[in-house]
Amino acid sequence: MLRFLTRRGLSAAFILLIVSAVTFFLFFAVPGDPARLACGKVCPPETLVQARHNLGLDQPIFVQFVEWVSGIFVGREYEGLGHCPAPCLGYSFVNQEPVFGTIVDRLPVTLSLTVGAAVVFLLFGVGTGIIAALNQGKPLDKIASVSSLIGASVQIYFIGTLAMYFLVFQWQVIERPRYVPLTEDPIGWAYGLLLPWIVLAIIFTANYTRMTRSTMVEQLSEDYVRTARAKGMSARTVVLRFALRGTLTPIATIFGIDLASLIGGAIITETTFSLQGIGRLSIQSVNNDDLPMLMATVLLAAAAIVVFNVIVDALYAVIDPRVRLS
Amino acid sequence: MTAVTITETGRGRRSDSFLSVQDLHVSFQTEDGVVKAVDGLSFEVEKGTTLGIVGESGSGKSVTNLTILGLHSSEQAEIRGEIWFEDQELVGASRGTLERLRGNRIAMIFQDPLTALSPFHTVGRQIGEVYRKHKGASKREARDRAVEMLERVGIPNARVRVDDYPHHFSGGMRQRVMIAMALVCDPALVIADEPTTALDVTVQAQILDLLKDLQDQMGTSIILITHDLGVVAQAAHNVLVMYAGRAAERGTVREVLGTPRHPYTWGLLSSAPRLGSSVDVPLKPVRGTPPSLLTPPPGCRFHPRCDYRNQVGPDLCSTELPELSPERGHGDACYLTLTQKQEIFTQLMEGR
Ligand SMILES: Nc1ncnc2c1ncn2[C@@H]1O[C@H](COP(=O)(O)OP(=O)(O)O)[C@@H](O)[C@H]1O
Ligand code: SF4
Ligand SMILES: [Mg+2]
Numbered sequence: 001m002l003r004f005l006t007r008r009g010l011s012a013a014f015i016l017l018i019v020s021a022v023t024f025f026l027f028f029a030v031p032g033d034p035a036r037l038a039c040g041k042v043c044p045p046e047t048l049v050q051a052r053h054n055l056g057l058d059q060p061i062f063v064q065f066v067e068w069v070s071g072i073f074v075g076r077e078y079e080g081l082g083h084c085p086a087p088c089l090g091y092s093f094v095n096q097e098p099v100f101g102t103i104v105d106r107l108p109v110t111l112s113l114t115v116g117a118a119v120v121f122l123l124f125g126v127g128t129g130i131i132a133a134l135n136q137g138k139p140l141d142k143i144a145s146v147s148s149l150i151g152a153s154v155q156i157y158f159i160g161t162l163a164m165y166f167l168v169f170q171w172q173v174i175e176r177p178r179y180v181p182l183t184e185d186p187i188g189w190a191y192g193l194l195l196p197w198i199v200l201a202i203i204f205t206a207n208y209t210r211m212t213r214s215t216m217v218e219q220l221s222e223d224y225v226r227t228a229r230a231k232g233m234s235a236r237t238v239v240l241r242f243a244l245r246g247t248l249t250p251i252a253t254i255f256g257i258d259l260a261s262l263i264g265g266a267i268i269t270e271t272t273f274s275l276q277g278i279g280r281l282s283i284q285s286v287n288n289d290d291l292p293m294l295m296a297t298v299l300l301a302a303a304a305i306v307v308f309n310v311i312v313d314a315l316y317a318v319i320d321p322r323v324r325l326s
Numbered sequence: 327m328t329a330v331t332i333t334e335t336g337r338g339r340r341s342d343s344f345l346s347v348q349d350l351h352v353s354f355q356t357e358d359g360v361v362k363a364v365d366g367l368s369f370e371v372e373k374g375t376t377l378g379i380v381g382e383s384g385s386g387k388s389v390t391n392l393t394i395l396g397l398h399s400s401e402q403a404e405i406r407g408e409i410w411f412e413d414q415e416l417v418g419a420s421r422g423t424l425e426r427l428r429g430n431r432i433a434m435i436f437q438d439p440l441t442a443l444s445p446f447h448t449v450g451r452q453i454g455e456v457y458r459k460h461k462g463a464s465k466r467e468a469r470d471r472a473v474e475m476l477e478r479v480g481i482p483n484a485r486v487r488v489d490d491y492p493h494h495f496s497g498g499m500r501q502r503v504m505i506a507m508a509l510v511c512d513p514a515l516v517i518a519d520e521p522t523t524a525l526d527v528t529v530q531a532q533i534l535d536l537l538k539d540l541q542d543q544m545g546t547s548i549i550l551i552t553h554d555l556g557v558v559a560q561a562a563h564n565v566l567v568m569y570a571g572r573a574a575e576r577g578t579v580r581e582v583l584g585t586p587r588h589p590y591t592w593g594l595l596s597s598a599p600r601l602g603s604s605v606d607v608p609l610k611p612v613r614g615t616p617p618s619l620l621t622p623p624p625g626c627r628f629h630p631r632c633d634y635r636n637q638v639g640p641d642l643c644s645t646e647l648p649e650l651s652p653e654r655g656h657g658d659a660c661y662l663t664l665t666q667k668q669e670i671f672t673q674l675m676e677g678r
Contacts, residue, residue: 223441230395230436231429231456231507235421245446321491322445 001324004317008310017069019302024065027295054079055091089299090292094285099296102281107300109179110277113269114262116193117200122255124201125208129247130239132209133216144213148206156265160199160272167195177273196273200262207254215247222246248319256312260305343370345394345515345547350407350417352389352398352571359620363389365571365627367407368650371515371564376541376548378562378579380555380594384616386571387551391517393417395432396424412514430460433508437520439500443492443507449476450488453507460511475506479536498529505536512544519551534561555594559583567591570617570627577656587658587667590628592674626660637666 035051036043043051052058055078056067067076068090075086084091084098092099132144167173177195180188219225220243228242229235262269266279278297285293317323352364364386371377379387392398394409396416409416412431414423428434436442444452453475454468463471469488476484479502492500501521508516518537522530538561541548550562558565558579565582567575567590575588586592593612614631617623625644629635635643638661648659660667 223436223438224444226397227434227436227442228444229397229428230434232425232427232459233429233455234425242444242446245444320446322493 001317004324005310005314008313012306012310015306016299016303019306020069020299021065023295023298023302024068025061027291028061028064030291050080054081089296092285092290092293094288094290094293099293102293103278103296103300106276106278106281108181109275110263110266110270110279112179112182112189112193113196113273113275113277114259114266116190117197117204118255118259118262120197121201121204121258122208122251125205126212126244126247126251128205129209129212130216130244132213133220134239136217141213144209148209150206151202152206152210154203156199156203156268157272159202160196160269163195163199164273177275179275179277196269196275199273200269204258204262207258208251211250211254212247215250216243219243219246245319249316252312252315252319256308259308263301263304263308266301344373344412345371345549346408346410347390347394348408348410350390350393350409351405352386352393353404354402355404361619362622363571363619364393365622367568367571367573369566369573369576371547371549373514373547374541374545375563376538376550376561378558378565379549379551379568380553380558380565381568381574382612382616383553384619385568386619387568388519389571390568391434391519391549391551394517395428395434396421426460429456429508429513430511431513432515432517433511433513435501435504435508435516435518435521438524439497439504440492440524442504443500445492448489448491449495449503449507452492453488453503453510456507457510471510472506475510476503478509478540479503479506481506497525498532501525501529501533502536505533505540509540509544509546513546515547515549517549517551520553521550522557523552523554530557531560537561555583567594570622571619572627573650573657573659574628575658576650581656585656585668586671587656587662587664588628588660589632589634589662589670591658592671593631596674634662634666634670638662 035048035055035057039048039051049058056064059067070076071084071086071088071090073086075088076084078084078091081091084100087100089099089103091097092102095102128144128148132141135141164176168176174195175192178192180192182189220239222243225238225242228238233242263278266277267283268279269275270277270279271283278300282294282297284290285297346368347370348368350364350367351362354361354363367386367390369377369379379390381387389398393403393405394411394416396419398405405417407417411427414427416424416427419427443449450469450472453472454463454465457463457471458465458468473484473488476488481487481499481502487495492503495503501524504521508518516537521537522533525533534557537548537550540546550557552558562579564578565576566573567582567588569590574590575582575586582591583595586595590612612631613633617627617630623630623644625642625646626632626635626648629643632643642661646661648661650657650659658667662670
């Protein structure tokens with residue numbers, strides 16, 4: 001297991017390096033001069049040159065990239081701007097401070113939003129899937145399949161906007177979503193994010209219901225499930241310990257994909273519910289020409305996807321011992 | 327509506343056998359119609375003996391034995407008849423009663439140990455959990471018991487192997503694990519459904535020997551389902567030949583394999599090895615195809631494939647359903663006279 005994780009961790013690190021290089025060079029190609037921003041509105045040519053030098057922009061791009069990467073590990077010095085402690089993801093001229101601080105402020109919002117919603121739709125989807133599988137062809141099964149069909153066909157900007165309009169503004173049954181740090185007030189945290197969680201759950205649950213149901217139906221007719229019954233295991237044990245185990249692998253797969261797409265789609269979700277997470281931050285940095293900030297958010301999203309992949313791979317091995325062989 | 331119905335005329339348990347199946351009917355509701363998988367089957371198993379059940383695939387062997395354990399879903403299967411086991415009637419038994427019997431008093435060994443064991447749990451856990459469930463043992467005790475059982479079925483280095491997963495074992499070793507799991511609670515009856523079919527020949531013989539040894543040690547009764555007469559010859563005391571969900575012939579191994587009386591049994595035997603010879607010769611299929619269980623042929627279920635029905639007299643075979651007779655001992659369900667049966671079989675043997 002340890003070897004497996006090390007190997008996956010190393011390859012993840014490698015992928016991240018590639019992604020950051022590509023991002024870095026792409027952003028370098030984008031028109032716009034960070035030094036001009038750093039230098040302010042009225043900017044005499046000498047000062048501009050000085051600013052370029054301070055930011056290291058007069059160096060070859062390769063050197064800049066190496067400095068940027070090493071900044072992440074050891075921090076770096078921006079002449080005339082100050083020290084950017086490790087992990088230094090760059091310096092935002094708009095905010096006049098290192099990028100990292102802002103990211104750290106915003107990240108909990110995005111994580112609470114996505115991971116919270118993910119937990120809700122995972123539990124709910126798997127639960128309804130099991131119920132549907134155990135009631136094959138009966139009314140409960142039909143209700144589950146119809147509602148999951150509806151859920152799967154709506155989009156966040158549609159039902160999210162509707163929910164905001166009616167539930168929050170028209171009928172005022174729930175407060176406007178807001179972020180309260182979990183550590184300060186767990187109940188306020190959950191309550192503040194309840195609406196987005198529910199909306200995301202409605203959209204994403206369907207996948208899990210269908211996947212769980214169909215895999216569960218297969219698993220229930222597996223020989224080893226019959227063996228479990230033949231040795232006197234209770235119906236509950238048979239379903240939860242045996243049949244469910246076999247359905248977890250495909251669920252882990254779509255869960256990884258969904259988490260990644262939630263992070264990637266944070267822009268839409270956060271805009272819909274006006275929450276100040278990484279998604280909103282990336283839009284703001286586009287509007288402000290804040291390239292270092294934008295680049296950090298892009299990298300962060302990429303990192304999240306890579307990390308989720310590693311986690312899912314590790315989960316496979318935890319779920320199914322046969323995977324551990326290779 | 328309950329799909330499981332109990333016949334009202336309970337005859338009660340026969341005193342001399344500890345498993346008694348009486349007039350069992352099992353049918354499945356399918357899209358094509360009602361499949362009559364078991365259609366009026368009666369048989370008995372005596373304590374400490376092995377009953378071999380033989381028949382072509384689809385003759386209802388597995389369905390019968392899954393019924394004993396109550397493993398058919400009551401929504402799909404309609405079950406009539408009686409199954410008496412140690413003073414309990416099982417067809418009408420509650421789920422709780424059945425759960426307490428399964429794996430405890432009656433255990434099952436399935437054909438393919440690779441698919442029949444959970445790939446997600448160690449063999450020690452799979453064996454141990456049966457013991458914990460039925461004997462209320464602690465985790466520790468269950469594990470020790472699992473090691474003991476693995477040693478008993480001849481798995482080397484059991485103390486280490488107990489933490490392995492089924493895919494770490496070879497086919498034969500896996501079936502030993504399955505047997506260990508079946509025997510962990512000292513069951514009175516073990517049902518082995520084609521336990522050696524998925525294994526290669528040398529391993530087959532080892533597994534059959536193992537079952538026999540364990541039976542000698544523990545006095546377990548065994549139902550050994552197979553389509554291989556060689557297996558029956560090697561490992562069973564009594565035989566039940568099944569055809570289309572019914573009994574065609576029943577008796578001791580010597581009676582049924584030595585002086586078979588039913589034309590279907592002759593068919594099975596015609597290519598099979600002589601009593602006591604090697605186990606690896608497959609059955610030559612009997613002429614014709616097995617009957618449809620949706621619309622079984624009227625009269626003797628075997629008559630469309632039978633070469634001897636002309637000797638019985640006009641139309642009897644295709645109209646009247648023959649019953650197993652005599653009621654005890656060597657019995658068969660065929661209208662030919664005993665003399666006819668003896669003569670025909672003698673001729674068949676000479677013709678070989
Ligand atoms: N759950 C089920 N639903 C419908 N038909 C079934 C079911 N289980 C078994 N059958 C049918 O019952 C017949 C007997 O099957 P089985 O007992 O498995 O035969 P075998 O003697 O080979 O073990 C077969 O025709 C099979 O298709
Ligand atoms: S009863 Fe008739 S058809 Fe059936 S096996 Fe005997 S001879 Fe053949
Ligand atoms: Mg079978």
